Amino acid sequence: MNLKACLKGTALAMVVALPAMAQDNAVTVVLSEELDLVDPCMSSRSNIGRVVLQNIAETITEMVPGQGLQPRLATEWEDMGGGTWRFHLRDGVTFHDGSAFDAEDVAHSIARTTGDKIVCEIGAKYFGGMELTTNVVDANTIDITADPAQPILPLLMSTMTVVPAETAVDSFVSTPVGTGPYTFDEYNVGQNIKLSANPNYWGDQPAVQSANYVFRSDSAVRAAMVQTGEADIAPNIALQDATNDAMDYSYPNSETVYLRVDHNIAPLNDVRVRKALNLAVDREAFVGTILANGTLLATGMTPPSTIGYNTDLTHYAYDPEQAKALLAEAKADGVDVDQEITLIGRTGNFGNVLETMEALTAMFQDAGFNMKLEMYEVAEWENFYSKPFAEDRGPQMVQAQHDNANGDPVFSMYFKYACDGLQSGVCDEKIDSMIADATASVGAEREAKWKDLFAYIHEENVTDVFLFHMVGFSRVGERLDFEPTIKTNSELQLAQISFK
Amino acid sequence: MTAFLQKRAFASLISLMGLVVLVFFLSRLTGDPTTLYLPVDASLESREQFRELHGLNDPILVQFGRYVGDLVQFDFGMSIRRSAPAIDVVLQAFVWTLQLALITMTLVTVAAIVIGSIAAFHIGGVFDRIATFFSLIGASAPDFWIAIISIVIFSVGLGWLPTSGTGTVWHWILPIAVLFIRPFGLILQVVRGSMVSTLSSAYVKTARAKGLRNKPIIFVHALRNAMLPVITVIGDQAAALLNGAVVVETIFGFPGVGKLMIDSILQRDFTVVLAAIMVTAVAIFVMNILIDILYAVLDPRIRY
């Protein structure tokens, strides 16, 4: 047998041995990291959410892009006053274990998610600083009371995943049980997670009958897997790997990149210096180069899909000369503008973060700032980003990426701008009262108040250096009919996928 | 020999204890895991609650005492990240690493000794030049380069092999091929160098002077003596593989212990880091004892 024939034979055998492209109604999803946990109460983490959220465990309400808040396990809800909301639950829903879904399950899920036996990410992220109490009215009706009162409690309930009342409160589950259209079949640690369609689902039967999740940390490999047909969807690939127009979709991923300015330390406590920082950045130069086409220039903390997003604001135009002039003016008034400012970046925060930070540093230096870049891995970076801040710190700016796909700025503004906000570099009475006002309002008034706050932060206080609303890339195999949306950053509803 | 084994086992135990102490305190110095497990918006109370839950509020010596207390009962603690026993998490990954290391090292050893010896025997010849040149290039190319380019060529371009993952035997070819290159280059060089020295040393000369003109016999004779430094380097390379091949595991999505360790230290999942270190260390100690025995077998003059 000559070499060529031998190679041919080998190649043939390989084709045969390649993992079968499965049945026509199965999909393989390739995620960027292995899941540590699969508990529904952790599903606000993006990769956990892409497996669990709305596939296995459903939420009480659901935020749908373009349609607003929609029913999910609750069919309708009303404000009872005094911080209490009444939710009417869907009838005829069963969990994967066969038990019926009722108000007790909701009460248990809320207690578990916000309880102190385990630290659930959903509890810590959305329900910190409030007390939730529940009152089961009947099997299909439940009253939920928040203290302090939350005008957007139904919106908050779009994050609350529901598990059976039998679920242990003091440990994370390794086989999640929910009411969703898919059941959790098996988790081969290090290899894959398998889901299959739930025949007893209350809604329509989905087109995708089974799903296989695999994990690859390298973006080029994820892209290659979809290219070769080994996987159908790679929800998150890098800009430089999105080279195939037929397969690659970009979507606004609800992430905002900004530089948090520390107002407590000179010279950053001077508004002229902060304005100069904003003018020194050539934001447009990043788009279509280091960052993807379609990246939006930011004027505020939350993406355009949130209510109260202020379309009247325009970003600071690139004007290094004016920046220099402002610095000179501040210097004339005795502000020590020559002091070294540390720019703190987070390693691996988003694709090309290092290039972005290097470019920003050079721009600041060109405008006359004495800027020094330091990149830190997440745990160390957190020490700079969140309070308590170090006592003996010098002037600092911290690069961060903030995610708000929930439609309301309340998820962002308190933490980032209130005096007591954990990541707030500012303490301004006016901002504090504006946040409190907007949080307590509803409807058009709420929207207007958020708008005013965005304008104040961007134009008058010049609190931070806002940079970009980011774009994500997904690669989707050609046999699927699926278009990623802003939600693809945090969930991947298999039921929304169909075949061509 | 039994006495020697007992002694070595005891010595390894001491090394292991030293390692545990070192890793425990060093890893704690890298910081508090709390911020990593909670969303950045988490309140100070939930942070406090997390620390309380995982015993991170106690003085470090108390934490160490508790850890050692559990350890003597073979309780390696729970993984914060996986919310599962740390030792289970580690053993699952280690099985993959062990297989990968065994297969790769067997191939490397055989190939490097055969090719290296031939090169040494014909030093300066065409074969020697080609072998040296390519093994050196292979040994000095970044492995993530080779890994990604081989995926681009063999999986995407030619469609011969799966890109990554586990499952069939074909999934193993690319990771092993990439892992093979560097130790092969290194060991080949050492085999060649050592063989050259041995062939030039007095006893080979003597053997030849005595009239032993038969090449194979000289070859075997020399090889046996040239193996000592070679085995040391093989041991070193095998130890590196047992500690996991972080880059290859990362790119090929191979669930080994190397990536687990790095991920765990990034996530400050200390129990897993410690359990992983202990498991790999025991494997490496066992291997080192085998190597010492091999020394004695190859060279009777070495006494223990």
Added chain:
Amino acid sequence: MTDTKTLPPQNIPAQTHPAKQILMMLWRDKLAFCAAIFILIVIFCALFGAPLLEDVATKQNLRGRNAAPFDFSKDWVFWLGGDALGRPLLARIVVASQNTLMVATGAVVVSLAIGTTLGLIAGYTTRMGSQIIMRLADVIMSFPSLLLAVIVLYMLVPSVGNLIIVLAITRIPVYLRTSRAEVLEIRERMFVQAARVMGASTNRIVFKHILPVVFPTLVTIATLDFAFVMLAESSLSFLGIGIQPPEITWGLMVAQGKAYLTTAWWLSFWPGLAIILTTLSLNLLSNWMRVALDPVQRWRLEIGKKSNG
């Protein structure tokens, strides 16, 4: 690597100056000669090129990023293309050579010196001392090098000095175990036994008789370790904890270019090639050196001659 027929010492007139003699021998092995030239260029770049090109190498041009190589209409620094921020790759490689050589040389020399010393002691000392040293080697060896590096670099700043320390620590066991193993064997050989019988001191035996025999193997490992250290440094950058911009090394450039491997290969190819060529040259030189300068090896050439012919 060396063409054996050209090297017998009797071919070199005894009265020539030793430096000239070495140059003559180098010239006869063309590959080693090229390698020597290349190493000189790299050292020259590190010493003089880096300060000169510093400014050119940091000038960004976002709109001209990932410029393709071999565009000779541009400035010469762009002949190898531009990087992700539009900075000239050639200039950056020259500037990076300084840090790269510092880290690699530092780590290799430090680990070679410490490892060999400990290995010689372990091989030629009391059982107790040997045991302590070997257990130490066991601890370091079973401590995964990348993990150790990650932990140490979290606590210290990833500066050139700290990188040298971290990489050196992880490489010590190789030299230690190799030199000890060789010592165990050599100390039983006739000439060492003879020296001992004649009353030579331990120091003299170790440094005069054993070290020269051990050294060639150690040098082989050390030159290969150059590659290892440069690549380990690159792996650290791959994990995001190596040397931090604006400092640059070849390893960091390779790691940063990795993301563009399929779209702009030149970003990581050129610095990778620099690593490969440097290590290759060092290895060719070391092979040449072993044959040409080691008196113990000279007679071996006769075997080489016969087996070749």
